[in-house]
Amino acid sequence: MKDVAIIGAGPVGLCLARALAGAGLSVALIDRIDRPRLAEPRPDGREIAMTQASCDLLADIGVWQRIPQHEVAPLTHAKVFNGQSSFAMDFDSGNDRPLGFMVPNHLIRRAAFEEAERMDGIDWHFSALESITSDPGAARLALEDGTRLSARLAVAADSRFSESRRQMGIAARMRDNGRSMLVCRVRHQRAHDQSAWEWFDHGQTLALLPLHEHLSSAVVTLPSQQMSELTALPPEALSQALAHRYGGRLGAMTLEGETHVYPLVSAYAERFVAERFALVGDAAVGMHPVTAHGFNFGAQSQHRLARRLIRAHQLGQDIADPQLLKRYEREHRLATWPLYQATQAIVGLYTDDGVHARMVRHLGLRLGDRLAPARRMIGQHLTEPHGGSPLTPLSSLSPLTNLPSLARRAASSLQSPLSRLLG
Template identity: 45%
Template sequence: MTQIPTTAPAALYSDIAIIGAGPAGLSLALCLAGSGLNITLIDQQSRASIAEPAMDGRDIAMNHESRAILQQLGVWQRFPADQVHPLKDAQVVDGDSPYALHFERNDDADAPLGYLVANHRIRAALYQQLQQHDTIQLLTETRVTAVHSNAADGVVELQTPQGPASLRASLIVAADSRFSAARRMMGISARMKDYGRVMMVCNMEHQHDHQHTARECFFYGRTCAILPLGPKQSSIVITTPASRAQELQNLDAEIFAREAEAMIGYRLGKMTLISERYSYPLVGVMSQRFVGRRFALVGDAAVGMHPVTAHGYNLGLRSADTLAGLIIKAHQQGKDIASRSLLLQYEMQHKLLSQPVYEGTNLVVRLFTNDNPLAKVARKAALRIGNNLKPFKQQVTRRLIQQR
């Protein structure tokens, strides 16, 4: 991987400029790495922060298609085997009821539904693989001050450690989070959904075996998820109003562990906190458009998901894979890699994939966080109908697995 010179010139050129070196931006760069195109990644972080990201508490559920894409990119092989945790069963529980909606594989009893990998390990592996490609440049500690485009190219105005600079590119891609500044600079609006909750995540050891089962427990006023990690270790995800999250954050570790045991209905027995507690505000985003003139959105900049259905990174990786596939095909045919027709094709494909998932997730969140008596009845009915409606279970399970 080529590094930008320490004295950045006033003008730079790249075939594709990617704003944001998070998981989506790094994934897109790798998807394009063998194309022969020159790629520039731009990020405000230092190179050290990108190379060795700190643990942030988040464990990412990945389906089989995501695994296949990352294997093809040479990234999956970089995960230590003991840090890839299989998901063999998934359950949805309403309140204190012992009844659960199950999703398990019937086609292959030995194969998992998916896999859990820590977010910071994914980012580190993506960066490590990036080092193998000299057509990718990484411009760090650099702030984007403006983005605009014309019929010929796109322009990213930069503030680098060496001063102002301008980067021209045939295509500009924003991968700078669900609160994308680049998206706003290009005049693209987005539907923001503030769920009025904070997600607290931490890792805990526990007395009972998790049996590689993910559980989503919906209680009135809060949601608790159990994501199985190593032997008798799980990631606990608590979704609650901000005031309650702050209370939990301030609790002594022992008292917090007792609270966590009660929140998940004592399903794992005695628990011990083994990590910091991390909190994130929950905001969903669906961009009104995914493309502009010589401009595209990938990852959370296009669609930012509520974590309840665990589709976030899977959709982000699919957006990168889809866009890269169209770009590489156009480049091989000698066509414009940022033509209007190409970008509209990308938008259509990714919206067809992501919009039903986004709207469906929001419907689940509304139903299972509504304390209205009718909603409570509907929740219990939905779980029983879902368990007994085989086509529904098969469809959901196929979406969870997403095999190529």
């Protein structure tokens, strides 16, 4: 029997496997994708806006160090526009640090795979999940290649459309926005000054995410039918269409590389845990990309769960103890639910093309820009979106050599206000 079976070898599942195996837990990692494609994932057009906190979490398990630093671009400012108005709400982190760092998603995946692959405690299973059940003794998994596995805990990291979540009877609040998102790299005439730009325009939402000099990631959100018409254009015509949609603010544009289209569906699981089962990443919280916090929340979820599992393992406790899993659930829900709800409200407001909605958006941006505390609060939330729950490095969980003393300290720590809040 394995300590943990992780379903899904995306970046969050890989990071969790690396963290647990590095602390001595035995891990089974399951994914339908074969080893060569996991080792060398193709560019998928997605550029991840990582906060400093997420960078630190990845560095703690050796993943950040494997990302080529010349591919990392700082994000220093953000501008938000409404419609065709030239007025923008402009904000930064409020200090000398960047708001975040732009990193290609496929490079995060590759780095996480490389770091996980060097761990001795991970058994790889390149097969799809067929079924999963759990009982008081174990989680039991059957794979399509005939493999049967049991583990003390199973963890779903298999996307916002998680099949394992469904099989374990956990519902999710799914919101299909009826729109699609085009992502691609574009080269433009004018400099972006490492600023992200977002337009909530009539019938479309646009973003430009700064990469290297005169190179950005373009993000266009449209109703699915209009998206089909846009992507049917040849490269030169598509470049011209993009420059037109962005109002020529950065001059002429030239498409670089392939375009990718994704459906806009957000998800929030009704529960994050069940009997010997837990959710991480998008399986727990699948954010709308308007916040740029999907991966950041995913990185936090695997870290919060790993920290609790490693401590229980060191103390010789059941890593799937119901109270332990409930504490993880409370902590991650506290960090994610407010922003998830706020995002749904923002998406509703900024995709409403009615006159009243446009007026509210314009007034909101004007008011927000004039209130310095509001801008600072937004900037701080973008850089450290952990809901007030500190993200203790896993490296601080040193091997336990004095259990009685540590147990007393652990009991004492439970009296802190934060510990009481988190259960």
